[in-house]
Amino acid sequence: MKLRRRKYIEKQAKQHTLQESNVPSDNKSLSDQLTDNKEELKKLYANCSDVVFRSFFLNGKEDALLVYIDGLTQVEEIDDNVLAPLMKKTYAEQGSVRELLKKKVAVASVTEVETYTNCVSEISVGNPVVILEGSSTGFSLGLAKPETRAISEPSSESVVRGPREGFVESLHVNRALLRRKIRSPQLKMETIEIGTYTKTTVIISYVSGLADETLIKEVRNRVARVEIDGVLDSGVLEEFIEDYPYSPFPQVLTTERPDVAAGSLLEGRVVILVDGTPFVMIAPVSLYSFLQASEDYYMRFIMSTLIRWLRYAFLVISLLLPSFYVAVITFHQEMVPTALLISMAASREQLPFPALIEALIMEVTFEALREAGIRLPKQIGAAVSIVGALVIGESAVTAGIVSAPMVIVVALTGIASFTIPRYSQAIALRMLRFPMIILAGTLGILGIMLGIIAIVIHLSTLRSFGVPYLSPMAPMKSGEMKDTLARAPWWKLNARPHFTGAYNEHRQSASQKPNPGKGEE
Known part of the structure; x- marks a missing residue:
């Protein structure tokens, strides 16, 4: 039985390897021949009717190719700010093609791409790519179409008092919501791409100086070693990074509220955002984290x-x-x-x-x-x-x-x-x-x-x-009991939770108890 099972596992591994080999992810560099680049991209996007290949003359004399996905790209912006200025002959004597693209195209973000893999990555997220004749470098234009639902209050975490905004499925919006809460450049966001087919963007966010470097490294390693066909929700990634997968108790906190995520970041925790889902993950956590609501910190x-x-x-x-x-x-x-x-x-x-x-x-x-x-x-x-x-x-x-x-x-x-x-x-x-x-x-x-x-x-x-998981009660940390069974007033919560290694202990100045009767001297 063991030999038969081993052969079955080896057969499944070979099939998975064969599937991965058929994935159109050629990492070759772009050619300086436009025809070769066009054929290679059409081969990669074979039977993809939504991928548009638009050939045009640049400056009236040089061939160029624009590739984008219909529905993910702002077509009106392409017409007005890309094709219209580039196809005019009046720009023929104003410098090289590279300078023309960077100076005359009214697009905020213009990124150079040098491989087919980079081209596919940019096109897949909605950014059109311009490839020129005689150049082995393409240009990705930041014209992705931001289709997302409106920001609203999370139905699973409603509060009587507190912010009414919640995360959405767009990673760009979620990232901006966190930036609105924490406006310091110490808020770091590292990007990792996961999924052979989905190419899902995952962001590891933390506040430098508050989160322990050992914790950040551990989270980074656990996320980076995940190899899977696709990540469609944060729940898929959660099962790959938790400590005890057979335990019924969750070891990662999920939330839809930006204020909860921001509060966790200020405590020295790490927040993991996954594109395509409104649920972000927070780690590390304890049993008592699941019994605390965001409203606890807004009421008396x-x-x-x-x-x-x-x-x-x-x-x-x-x-x-x-x-x-x-x-x-x-x-x-x-x-x-x-x-x-x-x-x-x-x-x-x-x-x-x-x-x-x-x-x-x-x-x-x-x-x-x-x-x-x-x-x-x-x-x-x-x-x-x-x-x-x-x-x-x-x-x-x-x-x-x-x-x-x-x-x-x-x-x-x-x-x-x-x-x-x-x-x-x-x-x-x-x-x-x-x-x-x-x-x-x-x-x-x-x-x-x-x-x-x-x-x-x-x-x-x-x-x-x-x-x-039972911290700060087991092992006992008396200094952190102010926010466990009870919630001490804010002017007594002077220290951050202590997770692992060195940490920034002080979160606010001491002796801030209200004392209206004491006048200034």
Whole structure:
């Protein structure tokens, strides 16, 4: 079996290598013969009806070729600012062709390209390329068509108080949104291209002097070593760069909000932007990063602290309430007050299933309704999920399939899971809820304790780019506890989080507590 599997893997590797060899990515230099360049580019773009090859006379005497993709390029700008001035004979005596292109073409960006690979890269992003007779250098014109949706508030991270803008699918817009937040030249953005076919642009962003150089190097190495056919979303790249791919807990924070990304950059973290998706990735992170919302830092610190405590309480409820109910009903009835126990026993008298099966049925049904509400059109999705839950719950109780207390427990659990700000963390807790229910139904409270111990041990072993997942509580860093379980006032948050290696500790001046009664001397 091992020999057969090895042969199969070698065969698949050969097929993948053959596919890569057929990819039109010739790295040869351009020829000084326009005819050869045109034939080579047409060979690369064979059967591509949207690629336009426009031949014209430059200065009325020299041949030139313009290549662009219809739909990705501003055709009107080509007509007005490229073809019109270049084809006029009045420029014939005003210098060389190279000077003419750089001085007379009304385009902000003119870049020289010397290989077919560079030509294909520029044409693929929407920039037209001009190739001249007798020159082995082409010119890429920055006339890509910026098709993107309008900037709007992210639907998955809405706030009562805070900025209303969110990232979009255009990398240029997302990059500009970050620049608007952090206007210092210390904000660095390194570009890496990933994907054999998609040629997706990925930007690694950090603030020089705040982010540790070891962390930046690690992020750069992990992203650069990814070899794949294409990256269509940041979620694809996330699976290649995380520390523990088999863990249910996310080790990279994703957000659609520029203020969240900018705040993370100012804390010394690294932000990864992927072209074609509004979700950017932030690393390193801890468990507590997923329980903090951007609005926590815009409200008064007292209210933010109370809301955080509420989130932590509902996190425990979301994970343990169904399993605790199953354990009590099955093994530990003495923990329930007598009056309540009699009421619960009466509601379960005619049920055909034990509490374990009952809980699993209700949880699976609730998850199915939640998934259906997400996948259905927005106009009917919410109505179907809410009405479906009410109708199915009432019908199941009337038919004697489940008890009314179980419906209440599952409903409270669902509401509790909605209080977790990050969807990826909420999914992890929803998945862990099922093994916890099974442990409670087989071992009772002991099973719940064993499950909690296993989860805590697993969380203690996790790392996010080398940073402990339970930091700053394990290992304990008392100086960083001001922004973990509680949110201290801004005038007390003087130090940045400490991740790895050397870091810039001070984020603001000390002793800035408001003191209106103290006048200037």
